[in-house]
Amino acid sequence: MTTTTTTTTSTPPVTPPVVPPVNKADEEEFYTWTGKARGWLLKKLPPEKLLPQDQPSYVASWIYVFGMGAIAALVVIIVSGIVLSFNGPLWWHQSSLGHFVNSTHLWSVELFFVFMVVHLWGKYWMTAWRGGRILTWITGVVAFAVSIVAGFTGYLLQTNFASQWIAFEGKDALNAAGIGAWFNVANLGQIFMWHIVLLPLAVGVVVALHVVLVRMHGVVSPADATMTDSQLRDAPALDAAAGKGN
Amino acid sequence: MAKKVLSESEQIARRPWKGSLREYDLFKEGTIAVIIVTALTLVLAGVIGSPDEPSITLQSWAKAQPNDFVATATTELAGTSETAGYGPPYNNTQGATQTVGPLDLQSLSGVRIPIDTAKDLVITPLSTMPSVPSGVSEWNGASAADQTAWATAYSDALAAAPNNDPAQVATGEYGPVPGITHALLGMAASGALDGVLQAKDSFYNLDYTPTILLLGDGAYFGDLATAQHLTGDQWGMMNETGNYPGQSWLWLFSLFYQIEPFKSAGNADLLVVGVMGVLTLLLALVPFIPGLRTIPRWIPLQRLVWKDYYKKR
Amino acid sequence: MHGLALLAAGSEPGIYLGWGPFVIQLGNFVVIVVMLVLFVLALVLPFTKGKTRK
Numbered sequence: 001m002t003t004t005t006t007t008t009t010s011t012p013p014v015t016p017p018v019v020p021p022v023n024k025a026d027e028e029e030f031y032t033w034t035g036k037a038r039g040w041l042l043k044k045l046p047p048e049k050l051l052p053q054d055q056p057s058y059v060a061s062w063i064y065v066f067g068m069g070a071i072a073a074l075v076v077i078i079v080s081g082i083v084l085s086f087n088g089p090l091w092w093h094q095s096s097l098g099h100f101v102n103s104t105h106l107w108s109v110e111l112f113f114v115f116m117v118v119h120l121w122g123k124y125w126m127t128a129w130r131g132g133r134i135l136t137w138i139t140g141v142v143a144f145a146v147s148i149v150a151g152f153t154g155y156l157l158q159t160n161f162a163s164q165w166i167a168f169e170g171k172d173a174l175n176a177a178g179i180g181a182w183f184n185v186a187n188l189g190q191i192f193m194w195h196i197v198l199l200p201l202a203v204g205v206v207v208a209l210h211v212v213l214v215r216m217h218g219v220v221s222p223a224d225a226t227m228t229d230s231q232l233r234d235a236p237a238l239d240a241a242a243g244k245g246n
Numbered sequence: 247m248a249k250k251v252l253s254e255s256e257q258i259a260r261r262p263w264k265g266s267l268r269e270y271d272l273f274k275e276g277t278i279a280v281i282i283v284t285a286l287t288l289v290l291a292g293v294i295g296s297p298d299e300p301s302i303t304l305q306s307w308a309k310a311q312p313n314d315f316v317a318t319a320t321t322e323l324a325g326t327s328e329t330a331g332y333g334p335p336y337n338n339t340q341g342a343t344q345t346v347g348p349l350d351l352q353s354l355s356g357v358r359i360p361i362d363t364a365k366d367l368v369i370t371p372l373s374t375m376p377s378v379p380s381g382v383s384e385w386n387g388a389s390a391a392d393q394t395a396w397a398t399a400y401s402d403a404l405a406a407a408p409n410n411d412p413a414q415v416a417t418g419e420y421g422p423v424p425g426i427t428h429a430l431l432g433m434a435a436s437g438a439l440d441g442v443l444q445a446k447d448s449f450y451n452l453d454y455t456p457t458i459l460l461l462g463d464g465a466y467f468g469d470l471a472t473a474q475h476l477t478g479d480q481w482g483m484m485n486e487t488g489n490y491p492g493q494s495w496l497w498l499f500s501l502f503y504q505i506e507p508f509k510s511a512g513n514a515d516l517l518v519v520g521v522m523g524v525l526t527l528l529l530a531l532v533p534f535i536p537g538l539r540t541i542p543r544w545i546p547l548q549r550l551v552w553k554d555y556y557k558k559r
Numbered sequence: 560m561h562g563l564a565l566l567a568a569g570s571e572p573g574i575y576l577g578w579g580p581f582v583i584q585l586g587n588f589v590v591i592v593v594m595l596v597l598f599v600l601a602l603v604l605p606f607t608k609g610k611t612r613k
Binding site: 481484488490492554 | 580587
Binding site: 051052054055056057058059060061063065068069071072073075076080092093099100102103104106107108111113122124125126127129130131132133134138141142144145148151152155158159160161162163164165167168169171172173175176177178179180181182184187188189190218220221222223224225226227228229230231232233 | 267270286332458493
């Protein structure tokens with residue numbers, strides 16, 4: 001005779017709360033667009049790289065302030081431009097305060113280009129594109145070119161003799177290049193919107209990209225740096241895979 | 247394929263820096279920079295200011311240089327003005343476009359901003375007057391051949407007259423042209439032409455193309471610009487009126503217009519734009535250009551930048 | 560400074576410096592010279608800022 005022993009009925013297994021599986025490197029797994037975006041951003045530009053408290057010790061020259069100077073000038077350009085926007089493009093002819101604000105807009109632009117050009121010269125002589133920083137260089141040149149176009153449209157908006165003449169002359173270069181029909185420098189309405197909306201956005205995006213790239217790659221090391229330098233002595237031995245490249 | 251041997255410095259440049267550090271405050275430096283630049287800007291703006299050369303109008307032109315105005319109006323009727331012979335985007339004129347060999351970018355858009363100089367700049371504005379000058383209907387009823395003959399003859403006569411004074415032209419077959427141009431002068435002097443060319447059929451109009459083109463066809467506008475060193479062969483592109491700095495970053499662009507072969511080329515604009523486009527591209531690609539990218543090694547200014555580092559290594 | 564203001568102001572044509580085909584307006588000339596001077600100074604001036612860590 002067999003007796004069936006009934007074990008105490010167990011409660012149905014409890015489903016544990018859903019927890020993202022953890023892999024052995026103790027990294028969160030990303031399963032949504034948002035999560036994946038976060039993971040990618042954190043990998044490319046972790047917070048300590050984006051907003052560091054330290055810099056390599058070789059960043060010790062006044063040449064390094066000009067990039068920041070250009071950005072500071074850009075801030076003043078935008079702020080003075082915003083003040084001008086409150087009252088429109090004719091305000092500065094009618095009000096001495098308006099004229100003063102216009103002057104600040106002009107001079108912040110001059111300073112912007114001064115700092116940007118010195119920054120460019122510095123980066124060239126430092127061969128700052130080394131170590132995979134080619135995109136940083138390229139975005140910098142693009143920022144330069146877009147800024148020139150933005151400045152040009154600004155000069156067209158002076159609504160005085162200079163802007164009349166610049167429109168008259170400028171049309172020839174654009175027409176010769178075949179784009180004058182779509183970018184009409186004599187059309188104040190069009191140029192106005194390019195100057196206060198499209199081009200500032202473009203400059204902002206390119207400059208932001210450029211700065212992010214600098215933060216991602218770090219400031220380029222000295223052109224003649226060697227592994228035996230005292231500043232690197234305590235550093236873990238770099239992978240001596242000469243020839244393998246990255 | 248031979249493996250590329252990376253120099254030590256390139257290897258170091260590629261890796262995140264693991265060496266000694268300096269304290270560095272990004273936000274503090276940014277704040278200081280903004281404060282300094284703002285202060286500089288306020289001082290420069292306060293002390294030097296910015297130029298504001300008042301704009302000219304068709305009215306101020308008509309009053310200042312009536313003879314030049316009449317002569318220009320005549321060329322618009324004759325179709326011999328710069329605008330009339332410009333080609334796209336304003337009109338279709340054979341051989342007018344700037345080309346380099348088979349490359350003709352100017353024709354790309356076609357006539358997208360059509361300007362019929364006789365109609366749009368002279369006849370139509372006059373037709374809006376409360377009492378339309380009688381010459382207008384005579385002009386409209388005439389054949390194209392007659393129109394051209396009258397206007398061209400009058401244009402030549404004005405050029406030959408002392409001081410280009412319409413009152414002193416030789417007698418000739420000019421049809422209604424003298425009357426029409428004189429009426430247009432009056433319309434301009436009263437200020438009505440500025441308004442009519444601007445407003446055209448709509449109340450709101452921010453497009454100044456016809457007025458700018460008409461101004462440019464005359465000598466008055468260009469002479470004023472020459473006096474201010476703003477023309478192409480005066481490095482004008484980078485200049486502002488007075489002593490105010492202009493767009494000094496356009497120095498290279500301006501430079502080309504001062505030298506041959508650009509200086510006397512009919513397609514100078516296309517050539518200069520092309521050259522500048524190529525040079526800008528080259529600047530962007532400097533890291534790839536052998537020689538150009540090596541100059542900083544031959545002239546090692548970088549040793550000044552990192553002199554501290556090299557001293558302590 | 561007052562002289563600077565006088566120099567810059569006004570609707571009279573500005574001061575132009577020329578050497579052959581090269582004619583440059585005073586304002587632009589000053590801007591370019593300032594850039595060159597800043598560049599040279601940035602390279603040669605001693606840099607004394609920031610504490611070293613590590």
